[in-house]
Amino acid sequence: MKRLPIKIKIALLFTLLMAAVVSAAMFALLSVGERMVVGATQNDLIDAVAEGRSEIEYEHGDLDFDDDLKYYENGVSLSVYNAAGQLLYGRQPAGLRPSELPLSHAEMRIAGESPRSYYIYDMEYQQEGYGALWIRGALPTDSTDTAFAALMRLTAVILPLLIVIGAAGSYFAASRALAPVRKIAQTAEEITAGGDLSKRIALGEGKDEIYSLAATFDRMMGRLQGAFEKERRFTSDASHELRTPASVIISQCEYALDNAGSQEDLRAALESVLEQARQMSSLIAHLLSFARADAGGMEMGDEAVDLSGLASSVAEQAAELAASKSIRVEADIEGGLLIRGDETLLIRMMWNLLENSIKYGRQGGVARFALRRENGWIVGEVRDDGIGIAPEHIEKIWERFYRVDESRSGGGFGLGLPMVKYIAEAHGGSVSASSWDEGGGGPGSVFVFRLPQKK
Numbered sequence: 001m002k003r004l005p006i007k008i009k010i011a012l013l014f015t016l017l018m019a020a021v022v023s024a025a026m027f028a029l030l031s032v033g034e035r036m037v038v039g040a041t042q043n044d045l046i047d048a049v050a051e052g053r054s055e056i057e058y059e060h061g062d063l064d065f066d067d068d069l070k071y072y073e074n075g076v077s078l079s080v081y082n083a084a085g086q087l088l089y090g091r092q093p094a095g096l097r098p099s100e101l102p103l104s105h106a107e108m109r110i111a112g113e114s115p116r117s118y119y120i121y122d123m124e125y126q127q128e129g130y131g132a133l134w135i136r137g138a139l140p141t142d143s144t145d146t147a148f149a150a151l152m153r154l155t156a157v158i159l160p161l162l163i164v165i166g167a168a169g170s171y172f173a174a175s176r177a178l179a180p181v182r183k184i185a186q187t188a189e190e191i192t193a194g195g196d197l198s199k200r201i202a203l204g205e206g207k208d209e210i211y212s213l214a215a216t217f218d219r220m221m222g223r224l225q226g227a228f229e230k231e232r233r234f235t236s237d238a239s240h241e242l243r244t245p246a247s248v249i250i251s252q253c254e255y256a257l258d259n260a261g262s263q264e265d266l267r268a269a270l271e272s273v274l275e276q277a278r279q280m281s282s283l284i285a286h287l288l289s290f291a292r293a294d295a296g297g298m299e300m301g302d303e304a305v306d307l308s309g310l311a312s313s314v315a316e317q318a319a320e321l322a323a324s325k326s327i328r329v330e331a332d333i334e335g336g337l338l339i340r341g342d343e344t345l346l347i348r349m350m351w352n353l354l355e356n357s358i359k360y361g362r363q364g365g366v367a368r369f370a371l372r373r374e375n376g377w378i379v380g381e382v383r384d385d386g387i388g389i390a391p392e393h394i395e396k397i398w399e400r401f402y403r404v405d406e407s408r409s410g411g412g413f414g415l416g417l418p419m420v421k422y423i424a425e426a427h428g429g430s431v432s433a434s435s436w437d438e439g440g441g442g443p444g445s446v447f448v449f450r451l452p453q454k455k
């Protein structure tokens with residue numbers, strides 16, 4: 001049974017059910033039908049007996065039986081007796097004489113042994129001038145059997161026919177209803193075999209559960225495809241980023257080994273190698289963080305953090321970095337803002353934003369860092385008057401390895417902002433960027449993060 005296709009199972013179940021219902025209905029019909037046939041036959045017998053009465057007259061001291069009084073008509077045998085039970089007229093089937101079966105007024109009886117059994121109906125009445133007369137009607141019971149047998153024969157043909165039609169119909173309906181499931185399985189099979197994640201079931205519009213299953217499957221494949229592509233891009237970008245410092249290290253070492261004559265040459269080569277190695281190490285640290293974050297395994301502290309205090313010290317450190325570029329850091333930090341979360345990650349988030357505002361800031365410009373409470377949220381804003389971000393890049397800066405202009409990124413990998421976004425979201429918050437150069441007040445960027453205030 002388990003190996004049968006589901007459409008056959010459904011068709012079988014339907015057919016069985018239908019056969020049961022139809023048989024029950026037929027059975028009920030037959031039993032009502034039988035009762036009706038018997039009732040109608042008995043009524044015929046009673047009518048024939050009652051009519052016989054009007055065909056008998058008493059004239060001039062004689063009983064006169066009209067010609068219309070047939071002693072055998074439509075299977076009914078009629079016989080007339082006097083009160084003593086003597087046959088006056090008609091035909092009496094063997095075994096049904098009053099001596100054998102006493103007369104009994106207006107009572108339907110069955111007499112004789114099957115197959116020669118009869119319905120018997122007697123009627124007593126007063127014939128004017130003569131006195132009591134009895135009319136007995138006898139009708140073979142098998143006359144009802146024939147009518148009933150015809151009904152049975154009809155049933156015997158109709159019942160199997162109905163079941164065959166029902167079985168074919170339910171098989172057809174089940175295969176139609178399950179056709180989309182076949183399509184789903186086929187698509188899944190194709191994806192498994194060919195690895196082409198762009199395949200979709202595309203059942204189109206439809207309201208039933210199977211259509212919504214197919215749509216869910218398609219949506220899931222869309223997400224999977226997106227995730228895989230992101231993963232592939234990330235790996236290829238990371239390899240690319242690692243290759244550059246690696247080839248610099250190799251070429252520096254080769255050069256030093258072949259050409260470095262003096263201590264100074266060697267030193268210069270080593271310094272360059274050291275710088276590239278630091279770059280690589282920093283990139284590897286970044287990659288590790290993302291790999292952990294993606295695997296959901298990044299350790300996240302959940303301690304009470306004084307965000308105001310952290311923000312002030314980040315601003316102080318940023319001021320030191322900014323001094324080299326004559327950038328002024330203005331901090332406007334509301335005191336006593338508390339949050340639950342990971343202190344190290346929160347510092348990293350604010351530092352990345354402030355570092356960018358200096359890195360991409362204007363020589364001699366200003367970087368403003370504000371932190372305040374707003375409708376139960378802690379809102380941080382980092383604003384600079386630097387190079388700004390063109391609208392076509394504003395959404396993309398959150399993607400890993402995305403840099404608007406590699407040459408101005410100062411050795412950055414394009415991983416700072418994705419980490420900011422990850423940290424904000426991991427704390428139940430969000431972050432957004434805009435460039436405020438549209439007003440004509442000079443270019444600049446503003447980054448706003450919002451974190452839920454937790455006690």
Ligand code: ADP
Binds near residue numbers: 361388
């Ligand atoms: P990077 O290490 O390159 O700074 P980020 O992820 O921090 O990487 O930033 C991605 C890109 O977004 C940067 O390369 C830069 O082009 C742009 N960007 C980030 N912050 C600013 C800012 N304050 N002003 C202008 N551009 C910015």
